[in-house]
Amino acid sequence: MGTRERILDQSIRAFNHSGTAQVSVLAIATELGISPGNLYYHFRGKEEILIALLAECDLALGRLTKGVEDEIQRRADFEPYLFSLLRVCDHFRFLFRDQEAFRFAHAGLEQKWLRMLGGLRRFSRQLLARLDQIEGLGLAAEPRDRLADCLMLVALGGLSFELEADRDRETQIRRTLGRLDALLRPYQREVTPAH
Amino acid sequence: MGTRERILDQSIRAFNHSGTAQVSVLAIATELGISPGNLYYHFRGKEEILIALLAECDLALGRLTKGVEDEIQRRADFEPYLFSLLRVCDHFRFLFRDQEAFRFAHAGLEQKWLRMLGGLRRFSRQLLARLDQIEGLGLAAEPRDRLADCLMLVALGGLSFELEADRDRETQIRRTLGRLDALLRPYQREVTPAH
Amino acid sequence: MGTRERILDQSIRAFNHSGTAQVSVLAIATELGISPGNLYYHFRGKEEILIALLAECDLALGRLTKGVEDEIQRRADFEPYLFSLLRVCDHFRFLFRDQEAFRFAHAGLEQKWLRMLGGLRRFSRQLLARLDQIEGLGLAAEPRDRLADCLMLVALGGLSFELEADRDRETQIRRTLGRLDALLRPYQREVTPAH
Amino acid sequence: MGTRERILDQSIRAFNHSGTAQVSVLAIATELGISPGNLYYHFRGKEEILIALLAECDLALGRLTKGVEDEIQRRADFEPYLFSLLRVCDHFRFLFRDQEAFRFAHAGLEQKWLRMLGGLRRFSRQLLARLDQIEGLGLAAEPRDRLADCLMLVALGGLSFELEADRDRETQIRRTLGRLDALLRPYQREVTPAH
DNA sequence: AATGAATGAGGGTTCATTCAT
DNA sequence: GATGAATGAACCCTCATTCAT
Incomplete structure (x- = not known):
């Protein structure tokens, strides 16, 4: 699974669990073990x-x-x-x-x-x-x-x-x-x- | 209506409109025309x-x-x-x-x-x-x-x-x-x- | 003991216990059961x-x-x-x-x-x-x-x-x-x- | 000297000079010419x-x-x-x-x-x-x-x-x-x- | 003397986002 | 593709202090 897909996957999991407002972009990146910069490479935000x-x-x-x-x-x-x-x-x-x-x-x-x-x-x-x-x-x-x-x-x-x-x-x-x-x-x- | 009641009233309005996470305490105070300190005098947060x-x-x-x-x-x-x-x-x-x-x-x-x-x-x-x-x-x-x-x-x-x-x-x-x-x-x- | 003396007394106790920086004027007043306004009547700060x-x-x-x-x-x-x-x-x-x-x-x-x-x-x-x-x-x-x-x-x-x-x-x-x-x-x- | 070290260094200087309670995290950051966010990137507080x-x-x-x-x-x-x-x-x-x-x-x-x-x-x-x-x-x-x-x-x-x-x-x-x-x-x- | 609501500045902290490497 | 240091705005909250009553 490519990074882009992994981000989407983890986002769904986190959003379902905690609600979009409570999940920070950084938390998603951290959970995946990737840098925030990398996440922003794949998604503008x-x-x-x-x-x-x-x-x-x-x-x-x-x-x-x-x-x-x-x-x-x-x-x-x-x-x-x-x-x-x-x-x-x-x-x-x-x-x-x-x-x-x-x-x-x-x-x-x-x-x-x-x-x-x-x-x-x-x-x-x-x-x-x-x-x-x-x-x-x-x-x-x-x-x-x-x-x-x-x-x-x-x-x-x-x-x-x-x-x-x-x-x-x-x-x-x-x-x-x-x-x-x-x-x-x-x-x-x-x-x-x-x- | 006392300040405490006005805060609760405005909070309901704001929470219903935008969701609790999107509403900042400061926004509530500003909307009511009171200082943040005053709001915190009535509610600890x-x-x-x-x-x-x-x-x-x-x-x-x-x-x-x-x-x-x-x-x-x-x-x-x-x-x-x-x-x-x-x-x-x-x-x-x-x-x-x-x-x-x-x-x-x-x-x-x-x-x-x-x-x-x-x-x-x-x-x-x-x-x-x-x-x-x-x-x-x-x-x-x-x-x-x-x-x-x-x-x-x-x-x-x-x-x-x-x-x-x-x-x-x-x-x-x-x-x-x-x-x-x-x-x-x-x-x-x-x-x-x-x- | 007058209010002024009680304030000084409580202040000493609180300052000794927690350090001047950690003690708020309001905490002193609260501890004494008096209003902040009253404290400021006796001391300018x-x-x-x-x-x-x-x-x-x-x-x-x-x-x-x-x-x-x-x-x-x-x-x-x-x-x-x-x-x-x-x-x-x-x-x-x-x-x-x-x-x-x-x-x-x-x-x-x-x-x-x-x-x-x-x-x-x-x-x-x-x-x-x-x-x-x-x-x-x-x-x-x-x-x-x-x-x-x-x-x-x-x-x-x-x-x-x-x-x-x-x-x-x-x-x-x-x-x-x-x-x-x-x-x-x-x-x-x-x-x-x-x- | 890395930012982390500079923060520690400036903190020692400020704490020695003014006492920990009197020094704000923001003051340390300002003194170093870095943003508060950056300081919090290196230390959680x-x-x-x-x-x-x-x-x-x-x-x-x-x-x-x-x-x-x-x-x-x-x-x-x-x-x-x-x-x-x-x-x-x-x-x-x-x-x-x-x-x-x-x-x-x-x-x-x-x-x-x-x-x-x-x-x-x-x-x-x-x-x-x-x-x-x-x-x-x-x-x-x-x-x-x-x-x-x-x-x-x-x-x-x-x-x-x-x-x-x-x-x-x-x-x-x-x-x-x-x-x-x-x-x-x-x-x-x-x-x-x-x- | 005393109350307590109110102010506003400032401090601690988070976070979306950028950017040089 | 990827890193991670850095930014800055915004948020939560505390507190010294004032003031009408």
């Missing part, structure tokens, strides 16, 4: 790291979005697909917490962030629409979109809040999946098996 | 301000919690009650975002914060149980608690994320109320009228 | 407290100095007299440590301090001369004065350094007395009884 | 500078201590040896004044300081014992140790107090040497020539 990570996240979500039609053909395809999606959100979960770090960091970060969140929102609506296509949830477009918003909020909140304080990220993702499943159950014709 | 605000929020929630049994007698009592609750959460909404600011601030802040969040969670479960008592949601205790968690995540997320970017806090609270209402509708016998 | 204490010490030493001829008539009078002297020096021992606090505090403190130290020095020489008168130490004036300087340094150093770390001031004064006695012994005709 | 200087002093004293047996073979070796010792103590003389600065600074400073002072005390006793070996002072172990304490107090006090206000450090050290010599004279068989 903290903001550029954030921009890069935002782009990475956006890209990962975009790849998933494009695959919806192909990869989800029947009901059973949903869970693994959703799991992939949540894993991406969890990997970049610092992006879905402190909205403020982005609103107040210099230049166009907020715009980029809002665009990404907007994309995620459209994606979640698209996903629920797909489920409706396959399952027939019996929901009109408007309440369905509203439900999609709620599902997104539950997912993002669940990944950030650690209500149960399970250290394992995998467990936390599974728990979030369970929550989404529970919220959808009343609309589903047959009951999905509990796990 | 940023952390003490946070502790005071946490306590205020805790107190406000505690008052609401105690009133559940008395104030909620029938279905129609729910909405205004919930509105009060959301107004408190909205007022202190910075407390329900960056968990990290509290995890890494000095001393007992994280403990206090976790206790408050735990209280809010119990409260939301209690509230849903009360609704069950009155309405008969047809839910067992476990899925009902899970639903309560989801409702809480939707509420807190909705107050922080500004998906719709409405400037008016009142509107945002109403929208959050609408979301909660939508999530509960499938469990309710009669449909509540949309607003 | 820290420096004035120091000036007052310097004067107090000077006065106490002056009173002792004047009494030498009358109170020391024979060899047995020395020890109690020296004990009184050391008690004064011990009481104001912060004055005999950080010379720097006085050199760099505002106005004429250094001059006053140097005058007091000079007085103490002359006093110690006078005292040794008196001992010579009574005992006949067999020392010329110059080496006798030099010895007096040494005795003073041992006394002041002994009161400040706590080589033995005995908490009790009385014990420390006795120990210092013992040291002075030991230094004088080779010059004395008969051996004074060890205590 | 004032305390770390003090720790480094304490260690330096300790090291210098330790080197002298180890050489006693080898370097002092006869009476004539004493004076130059003592002169070296006093020069070290004089160089770091701020360390032998305000005991309080160390008692109240953070963490292990006091412990380190007490250890160094203890070492110096043992050293002075060892030195006097060596003189006894060579010269035969006719002193039992206990009074000899007591005398060693007195000599130490005179030395340290003499370096700090500037009774004579001679600007030249060399002169002050010589004067101190003279005092020690005078205190020892009554125990020595032959009189050392006055200088």
